[in-house]
Structure formats: C-alpha cells, structure tokens
Amino acid sequence: MNNDSTTNDNSSKKDITRKVTVAVIGAGTAGQNAFRQANKTIKNTIIINDGFWTTTCVTVGCMPSKLLIAAAERAHEAKYSEEFGIHSDVTINGKQVMARVQAERSHFESFLEKQVDSWPDDKKISGRAHINKDGLIEVNDELIKADKIIVATGSKPFIPDGWADKLGDTLLTSDTVFELSDLPDSIAVIGAGAIGLELAQSFARLGVSVTLFNQKNRVAGLKDDDINAKAIDCLGGEMTMNLNSSIDELGTQHNDNGNLVAFINYTDKDDIEGYWQGDYVLVATGRRNSIDKVGVENLGVELDDKNRPKNLDINTGKIGDLEVYIVGDANAHIPLLHVSSDEGFSAGSSVCPDNSGAYLRKPATPMSIVFCAPQIINVGMSLPEIEDESDLEFVIGKASFDNQGRSRIMGVNCGLLHIYGCKKTDKVLGASMVGPDAEYIAHILATAITNHITVKQLLDAPFYHPTILEGLRTALRDVQHKMDIPYQTIDTQKDNS
Template sequence: MSKSSDNTDNNVTREVEVAVIGAGTAGQNAFRQASKTIENIVIINDGFWSTTCIQVGCMPSKLLIAAADRAHEANHSDEFGVHATAQIDGQQVMKRVRDERSHFASYVKDQVDSWPEDKKISGRAHINKQGLIEVNDELIKANKIIVATGSSPYIPDNWSDKLGDTLLTSDTVFELTDLPGTMAVVGAGAIGLELAQAFKRLGVEVTLFNRDKRVAGLKDDDISNKAIVCLNRELTMHLGSKIHNVGTQTDADNDRISAFIEYEDSAGNAQQWQGEYVLVATGRRNNIEQLGIENLDVELDDKNRPKKLDKKTGQIDNLNVYIVGDANANIPLLHVASDEGYSAGNIVCENKADAYIRPPAIPFSIVFCSPQIVNVGMSLPEIQQDPELEYVIGRVSFDNQGRSRIMGVNCGLLHIYGCKKTDRVLGASMVGPDAEYIGHILATAITNDLSVKALLDTPFYHPTILEGLRTALRDVQHKMKIPYQYHDTQEDNF
C-alpha cells in the first residue's frame, strides 16, 4: 500500500502485511479474522482498548434505561391498584452503570490481553504523504490497511467553550457520579430520546430540544406523529425549535454555575432554558479527518465519508485500503460494524477465493425508549420513489391491542409496507411496546425472502403483543386482495 520512496523506506521500523488502525468492534473483528492466516499483522489503537458499545454506547445506556424502567414501574402502578413511590439513589444508579460496564469491558480486555504484545501498539496513528503509518516512534509500512477508527460525538461550533463543564455528551454522561436535578437534551435521535427518557424516569427534570418536528429520524409521518404523542406523555419536548445561543451564568445567591439555552420555539417566540447540564446528542461523526487517509488516494466527500466504498468489505475502489465500522459512516450500528470488520479481516488474506464475506445486513434500527421505535427494510420514501414498486401499507394500532392494554403499555402504531407483485415485506416502521421483537421477525422475513402468507402460516400465541404483528400482516394481505382463510382481526385483541 505504501507510496514511499527508497530514502523513506530506509527509515521504516517495521513492515507488515496488514495494519489495523482502531480496536473497536470492527477493528477487533478484522484483527481476529486476519490473524488466523496472517502472522505479520499489527493493530494500532488510540485510547481505550474496548468498544464504543461497551464504553459509551449500547451497554451503559441500557443499564441506565434498566434502572429508569424499574423506577417508572414503581411510580406508575396506581391503575393496577399497586401504590408505591420509588426512592432513587442517584449515586448507586450511576455506580451500577459503571460497575456493570466494567464487567462487560473485562471480557474484551481479556481478549486483547491474549493477543501478542508485539502486535499491539497504543498510540495515535497518522498516515504520511508517503503512505507510511507514523505512530509513537515507529514508521510502519503496510501492504494492506484496515481503518476502524470509530466515531465521536458531534458538538456544534463553540459549544464546548461556551458551556464548559456543563456540557455533556454520550461519551461523558455516564461518568456523572450522581443524578443532576435538571438537564437539557439537544437532539431527538436515538441517543437523545433514550437518555432523555431514562433521566426523566429517574427524577431528573429534562427538557428535550430538536430542530425538526419529528423524532428518531422517522420518515413515515404517521409513525413519527404517533411516537410524539406517546413520548409527550412523559417528556417535555420542544420540537421544531431553533437554538440561537448557549452559555453559562453564575447564580448570585449561591455562586453555582448553570447552563442556559436561548432558543426560538416552533411558534417563533424567543425563549430561554436554564439548568445544570446540557447533553448534546446531535449525532456522531467518524474519526477519520486527522488520520491522513487522503495520502492513500482515498477520496472523502464533504462529510468525511469515503467515496467508492464497497459496503460488503469496506474496500475503497481497487485500493488495498478498507474502511469499516463507524469510520466509513455507512450504517453506524454495532452489528454492521461487526460484519464489516469480519469481512475485511477475511478478504485481506491471501486465499481470497475462500474468504467468507458476510452479506450486507438489511437496514434495521431500534430506539430503546418506551415505547420502542423500530425501522426495518426499506423506508416509506424509498418505496415511494421507486416507480416499479406497487405497495400497500398494513396497519395496526397498539392503543387497544389486547396484551398491550393488559400491561398498560397501549400506545403505538405499526406500518408494514408490502409488495403487491411479490407478496413480500419491503419494510416496516413502528412505535410500540416490545417493538424490538416485531422488528427481528420482520428482519428475518426480509432477509430470508419469506412471503406474507408464509409469515401468517406461523403460529402467533395468544395473548401476546406479537398478535399485533399478525393483524398488520393480515391487513397487508387484505389490501393486496390475496385470499386467506382468516381475516377477522378481533381475535387478536381478545
């Protein structure tokens, strides 16, 4: 891969067949797979030798949500005749989040510790103009390079300086030793929704801001509107708001520093919020800008995303450069990063003919708020933009669905997009209780090309929330005018 001259080569301290830069989910998978057949390999990592998921993402956020759900159930059981008030110990809540996070991280640490020391380098890598990797006091020449440098929270310009210690991100929020009294969350994507609701349920006064009048990036207007209705039962949300300024001020009474947000609400009125912390959840950006990847003839677009990306392997054009996981900004989800790292680790091996390349996963995302928000397969706009697709929308509301009502979680809506020509599920969007399980079933159906009839031929146990899925599938089939023995949907509820 190197473009170095003979003079530069004289300064090379190590030559390797493969260099993996980054030791998150994608990087670790790539290193493990390539190491099975390649001896001359090195992995370089800056920061913790763990994964975004374990350290600052999936796992600590779900630990916080688990505590929040316990508190919410205790505080909202009056309708069942169960009267209680949760006593929340904020320090214990946050300590458990970190303790369990450390437990999960220990498995990764054990794995990394098992790798040969001479194949691990702790330090920040930079690719110079000769295509060589500079790290610490080494200059490494690699025939193939796998970039898996992950991502970092995006913070709007000057917000760090203006907010100082009152600014939190998903990378720092879990380091709080106690629950704050007040918090603003900026951004109503997956991270913002999950954390805003969790802190709210744990007794924090939370205000959620979002520039658009939608949540979770939902592209089906009906599902987005329903999600807003459901979430508004708990959260104070200023959707369609425009933030003009942020900063800090000192309280004259107790010299405490607080944060403020000056914003314009959806009606155009000037408003101000004031509180302890501002949690910025405005998305993440790939960590590739300072790497020097352009010195390997890799072209990036205006958002630092690699052009000419093979989404199966992460390979860039016909170069011996592979960009995988969050670093390529394709689909920033753990299972996608895992598959991309696995595939890249296989394809760099000499025996490419037998390399197993994982097929690209269908789009599938879950927001673990309550009710959950799930998208799977093609989105409604994507379907509508394809003139060849004749589609119908199967629908079910969870507002009066039997099991949902029994459990007191009856708020939600499911849309299934079915293809009339093929009797296949094109995609789905939903907000509802246990939507993660419905999403997995539909993802399996799309991946394995199952027909709507085949799905309806499987059993749906009564009474379960999954009977709502059957109702929506029957609606798809009815609208496609495909005969089916049972169409009475009343049994789904009772």
C-alpha cells in the same frame, strides 16, 4: 475506538522501523474483529489504537445506556402502578444508579480487556496513527510500512462549533454522560435521535427535570409521518419536548444561589422566544467519523463532503482497487454495531490468502431499534424510499397497539405499526413502528426481508395468544387484505384501517 490525528509528516527524517502484511488502525468492534480474523492466517499483523482498548458500544454506547434505561424502567414501574392497585413511595438514589451503571459497564469491559490482553504485545501498539504522504504509518516513534491497511477508527460525538467553549463543564455528550457520579437535578438534551431520546427519557424517569430540544418536529429519525406523530404522542407526557425549535444562544452563568449553570435561549415552533436554565446540556446531535484526520487520502482514498469514502465495497469495506479497507463507523455507511462487526469480519477475511469467506455475508437488511418506551423501529426500506420508486406498487398494513389485548393487559398500550408490502411480490419492503416489544417485531420482519419470505408465509406461522406479537399478525393481515384491492383505489397515505 476513534483514532484522531493531526498531520505530522516527517517521514523523510526517519527510516522504516517495521514492515507488516496487515495493519489495523482502531480497536473498536470492527477493528477487533478484523484483527482477530486476519491474525488467524497472517502472522505479520498489527493493530494500532489510540485510547481505550474496548469498544464504543461497551464503554460509551449500547451497554451503559441500556443500564441506565434498565434503572429508569424499574423506577417508572414502581412509581406508576396505581392502575394495577399497587401503590408505593419511590426513592431514587442517584449515586447508586450511576455506580451500578459504571460497575456493570466495567464488568462488560473486562471481557474485551481479557481478550486484548491475550494478544501478543508485539502486535499491539497504543498510540495515535497517521498515514503520511508516502503511505507509511507514523505512530509514536515508529514508521511502519503495511501491505494492507484496515481503518476502523470509529466515530465521536459531534459538537457544533463554539459550543464546547461556551458550555465548559456543563457540556455532556454520550462519551461523558456515564461518568457522572450522581443524577443531576435538571438537564437539557439537544437532539431527538436515538441517543438523545433514550437518554432524555431515562433521566426523566429517574426524576431528573428534562427538556428535549430538536430542530425538526421529528424523533428517532422517523420518516413515516404517522409513526412519528404517534411516537411524539406516546413519549411527550414524560418530559418537556421543544421540537421544531432552534437554539439561538447557549452558555453558562451564575444562578440566584451563585452556582454556575447552563442556559439556552431558543425559539419554539410558534416563533416565540424561550429560555431554559439547568445543570447540564447533553449534546446529542449525532456522531461523526474522523478518517479525514487519519491521512487516508495519502493512500489514494477519496472522501465525499460528509467524510464518507468513495468506491466503498459495502460487503468488505474495500476501497476500489486499493489495498485499503474502511470499516465500521469510520465509513459512516450504517453506523450500527452488528454492521460494524460483520464489516470487520469481512475485511479481516479479505486480507487473508484464502479470502472466500469474506464474500459469503449478505448486505445487511437495514434495521434500527431505539430502546425508549415504547420502542421505535425501522426495518428495510423507508416510506420515502419506497415512494421514490415510481413503478413500485405497495400497500401499508397497519396495526394500532392502543387496544391490542396483551399490550392493554400490561398497561403499555400506546403504539402503531406500519408494514410496507409489495403488491407484485407479496413480500415485505420495510416497516416502521412505535410500540411495545418492537425489538422482536423488528427481528422477525428483518429476517423475512433478508430471506425473501412472503406475507402469506409469515401468516402461515403460528401467533400465540395472548402476546403482543399478535399485533404483527394484525398488520400482516391488513397488508394481505389490501393486496387484493386494485392498487389505484388505495390511498397509502390516508387509509386508516
């Protein structure tokens, strides 16, 4: 949960109202885990939070977006099953779709709320915290001295300067889109990252006219050009994609019926000016932390030009020799829930007298999953990172899912998998993929990287037939085959085997 603040340093006019051993600022995934862990052995612990006492994931992120995706998948399968001999007329009730999203979201929220309700009232403070120049925490009418501070203030959607004023009520972000009571007729999505791509496809499958804009000719942050091109090919038929385009102007105006709508003037990839008009503009240009507004600099924390803390211990979130921990999205290291959860646990362990458990966690293997259809994954090192290692000999094992047996049976046969293998160690360096069941392939490869499992050992495991996971075996066999070829003869960029 984000905990923005403006500076209000009036500590000289106040007396310290409370002294605590540990103060956690922010009650999202990282903050709640940190508080629970610290509170096991330290009685004098508090948690301060501004806004809802759930998490970004449950309230405005992972869960409501997957609820929308689930509805979209049902609609898509119902509408496009003619190849199986199944014909149907589909009616989408937008109000019912959004009502279920909100109801199920509330169901998930209730579990977190019940947990928070079980915490002692004197350890919970609802309010906006700011750390003043004396290193004291100001919140509501209190002035708190904490021996150790864990900052877990999360992130918020980034909105370019001026856009909020220009778009007014037609502006949506991932924090507000799930509050819609009905599906709109039309929407523009700006940003083709994970959030933008998932929501754009979901709305399109639910009958909304969707136009996706992105400044670069890329989707989902893909860094492997072949996988990116395949992803665009697989996804492009479901919505209008204006990739490699720039937004020249946007705002609101009245249409021919006198209704207030949003508009966008843009320049496309061919330098041709274009125009869009519709109900809403969903700005999905990323999320940013806001720890610069919490006052962490008054604790001696240094930030870089992107608001990321310097001297960060990626295992515990500890900042150098300071008794300050910055965890979860607040540190902008790897803004993913499983990482935030681990960081919160480790920080909460670290502040305890017996903190050995904090150092047992391995640094997380990078893994991202975009839940569009087909899914997009990145695991381990990216292709550019590998290429930057001049002495690293690698091969790329490839598997197409266009004619992969089970994928074709299910009618989801569009995809491509690249596995980057190290010739010296016979281990997986990383992978990138667009294709069906990619989320499971991501977990298998992440486990292999984390536990140093070789390609040969992966191939020794059984691959049941017929499954989509047989495509993983195809790519691994391609890696193994190329391992035996002299490295100088392999063109890792152009090989199409």
